[in-house]
Amino acid sequence: MRIPSVLLFLVTVLGVSAAQTENLYLSGKGSDDAQPWDFYCTGGRNSGFWTTINVPSCWEQQGFGTYDYGVENQPKKRLTEQVKAPDEQGHYRREFTVPAAWSGRVVRLVFEGVLTDTEVKINGQAAGPVHQGGFYQFKYDITDKLRFDAPNVIEVTVSKHSANASVNRAERVGDYWNFGGIFRPVRLEALPTQFIDRVAIDAKADGSFAADVFLGGTQPAAELLLQLRTLDGTAVGDPVAQAVPAGATQVKVRAQAKAPATWSAETPALYLAEFTLRSGAIVPESHTLTQRFGFRTFELRVGDGLYVNGKKITMKGVNRHSFWPETGRTLSLERHREDIRLIKEANMNAVRMSHYPPDREFLDLCDEAGLYVLDELGGWQGCYDTPTGRRLIAGMVARDVNHPSILFWDNGNEGGENPENDDEFAKHDPQKRPVLHPWALSFRGMNTFHYREYADTVKYSEGPDIFMPTEFLHGLYDGGHGAGLEDLWKYLGEKPHAAGGFLWVWADEAVARTDENGRLDARRDLAPDGIVGPHHEKEGSFNAIREIWSPVQVPLAALPADFAGTLPVRNRYDHTNLSHVTFEWRLMKHAPPGALLFHRTLLALGRFQGPDLAPRTDGTLALALPADWREADTLVLTASDARNRAIWTWTWRWKSGAEAIGHAFTNHAAVTTAEADGEIVVTTGRNAAHFSAATGRLASLTRDGRTISLANGPRLTAYQRVARSFVPVGGDSGKLTKLTTVREGENVVVTANYDGAFREVRWTVSPDGDVKLDYEFTGPGLVDILGVDFDYPEEKMKSKEWFGGGPYRVWANRLRGVQLERWETEYNDPIPGLSWTYPEFKGWFSRWEWIAFTTTEGRFALLNNGGQPYFGVYSPRDGKNNPVLALPRLGLGAYQVIPGIGTKGSLPSNLGPQGQPQNITGPVKGSLVIRLLDQP
Secondary structure, eight states: OBOOHHHHHHHHHHTOEEEEOEEEESSOSSTTSOEEEEEEEOSSBTOSSEEEEEESOOGGGGTOBOOEEGGGGOOSSOTTSOOOOOOOEEEEEEEEEBOGGGTTSEEEEEESOEESEEEEEETTEEOSSOBOOTTSOEEEEOGGGOOBTSEEEEEEEEESSOSSHHHHHHHSSSSSEEOOEEOSOEEEEEEOSEEEEEEEEEEOTTSEEEEEEEEEEOOOSEEEEEEEEETTSOEEEEEEEEEEOTTOSEEEEEEEOSSOOBBOSSSBOOEEEEEEEEEOSSSOEEEEEEEEEOBOOEEEETTTEEEETTEEEOEEEEEOOOOBTTTBTOOOHHHHHHHHHHHHHTTOOEEEOTTSOOOHHHHHHHHHHTOEEEEEOSOSSSOOOHHHHHHHHHHHHHHHTTOTTEEEEEOOSTTOOOGGGTTHHHHHOTTOOOEEOTTOSSBTTEEOOSSOOHHHHHHHTTOSSEEOOSSBSOOBTTBSTTTTHHHHHHHHTTSTTBOEEEESOSBOOOEEETTTTTEEEOTTTTSOOOSBOTTOOBOHHHHHHHHHTOSEEOOOSSOOTTOOSEEEEEEOOSSOOGGGOEEEEEEEEEOOTTOOSOOEEEEEEEEEEOOSOOTTEEEEEEOOOOTTGGGSSEEEEEEEOTTOOEEEEEEEEOOOTHHHHOOOOSOOOOEEEEEETTEEEEEETTEEEEEETTTOSEEEEEETTEEEOOEEEEEEEEEEEETTEEEEOSOOSOOEEEEEEEEETTEEEEEEEESSSEEEEEEEEOTTSOEEEEEEEEEEEEESEEEEEEEOOGGGEEEEEEEEEESSOBBTTBOOSOEEEEEEEEOOOOOTTTOOOSSOSSEEEESOSEEEEEESSOEEEEEEOSSOOEEEESOOOOOSSSOSOBOOOOOEEEEEEOOOOOOSSOOGGGSOGGGSOEEEEEEEEEEEEEEEEOOO
């Protein structure tokens, strides 16, 4: 029934006291404010004596016990047998005082998460049964065990290894680090004798609202009031009252909101539901519980797709562990915020809680930011027994049920589900969310099969089940994630029966070893699988994913000759009209290599709102460019969402070759030639180029008499991939058959002819000091690597700067994610899985116009005069134990073909067309300019 506002005023005057639940934390709320408890560890490091430990924390990261990586305990043949993790216990103890005002109330002790078995005593009395299950909230009513306004003692015994074999199978034999300890907060909550325990909400997009309200304490006849509100407290509709019979433990209440703002990942509108339970006559006793929620309808339409609020959605998701190197599974609100911020920045809209439910704060942030969530019951490839699973499912759903972000419940993972418990989730969830079996070929209309390569992705995207792999493109080092994603996404993101998928995994899981001076240990090749590094360092795939998954697409690689300001655009939002997106264009002028100042200049800019373009449709953008726009060097276009967050930036360049790379700053001087010590030396002013008379290749350069050791090129570099290694193809460059030196006007030209793959190499030295190289060779056929290389001593490298795609390197099947700009990177040589420095110095770089190196000998640049889409800088390192690829030794060079990169389990050729070798035959031509530069 609805209550007249006059009656509500009278009730207020009579003095209804709406008591809220009060909380008293016995620990910190996260890793950044942890509080000391007394602690005794029974085994491993710092064991056998009482000391202190911060709570919450993982005790390994506080210097206690034994490090343990779960999958290393996996049985070779029988996953179902019990596997014993390090048999350590932690004994915790602390004093606390309960306020005198809490006397007469119900007091409960709440643990948000403890790894793994937990036995609790209050003032020497057992608080309740031992809790088993490490990632779940649990509570004890300790009212009758407390002393009010006097010291109390809590004692907690935590067993890292569970006495329940199924808990160990589900939680401690996984592909992740195991920890022990009270790793999430501990608190007391005080409630009136008659209280609202919790609520389970079902709020649909049409404004209908229903809630199951669970009651606790003594229950005389009472009344339940419901008021819906906006986040600022404004009432939404009239309050609703529901009678509560004496002794009732549960009641359902309903309401209706008119035209509410709906929740989706793109429109995360949230509301408050204020529940007040009151009883008594003149001065009623009451308890108020306020729950945040969203109006949202989710549908799994079998044979069709996934729908939120009647609109079809595509999951652009990632798997995420709760993890930080220094604190293990214990996190802070700021750590959660950073994850959310970066996940949204990568244009993802979904996250899977692998392989356990997360901290509740993370789900709160998913609600706020707009991320679809798969909430997962613990289990990697082993599951809980049926009674244990049912108990933990009930607790998990009770805690998480009201989050609009949660679309699915996952019953374990990769065979780690217990089918007997598939229907348990719905018993506690009034929304009846669908249940998934991750890695199931077919389960209740969903195909979530993991790590399908290109052929299977094409097949499964045709149905009949909805295809949404809950893990795909298993990362390792620089492999996976962005590599192959563009090919796969043409099916996962576009086909009617496909609903997207979830990349494995968000972050490299490297623990900072407290027994090894903080060394980051990713357990060889087991855990460095992330899109970001252990401290959230952005790896190369981050921006590739960001571009491929951008909800705004401008599918134009190059401007047409008749370009007049109109660009094609694709709206790949699920709910948002493109009119909510802001576009900004800029016209830029860029300096040539060697410039020390004014690297770029803004010539003009404009802003405009996107056109009226519905989700999942295509249209055009009209840029009001000035008439002289071609005087600029680049056109830059940035799209920003309604929250003013940059979605992606596109850049176009219409100049190339000599027009793009500019002229040398060196003064003109006459070009002279000489022969000495088997070399042809061509000199102009301060510069000299030395060519080998025996090979016709560059032998070295000098500037002001100082040698620059760029040498032994050009030489042909041609390889084909065999498994994860490369073999040379097409023979060598050939023997020199003729070498001539002639003067052409002011220039000197040195021409070398060969009898192998190389046909002709032509060097032109001009009065401005530039050395131009024109070459031609015969394509060798199928290749994964093809180009020309030079040697330069790596130990003499200091840094590089370049104009081109950056700042990250590319692979043939990961060309997206780079911006056309002037970049600079200090020399680095990180070891995958052991060190994390990004962006890497080495590798292939696309869309390059010039690249300049600062060395201990001086500075030199190579400029793209046409015919070479990529520049290579040495051979990137890869892991030793399980390499994604084993590249040959390479130098500095210009390339026509570069390799793709695979994943932990797949070769690039199996991930799609971009990872295939190319068949290059017939003549191949290219042109470079080598320029010596002044020191800065």
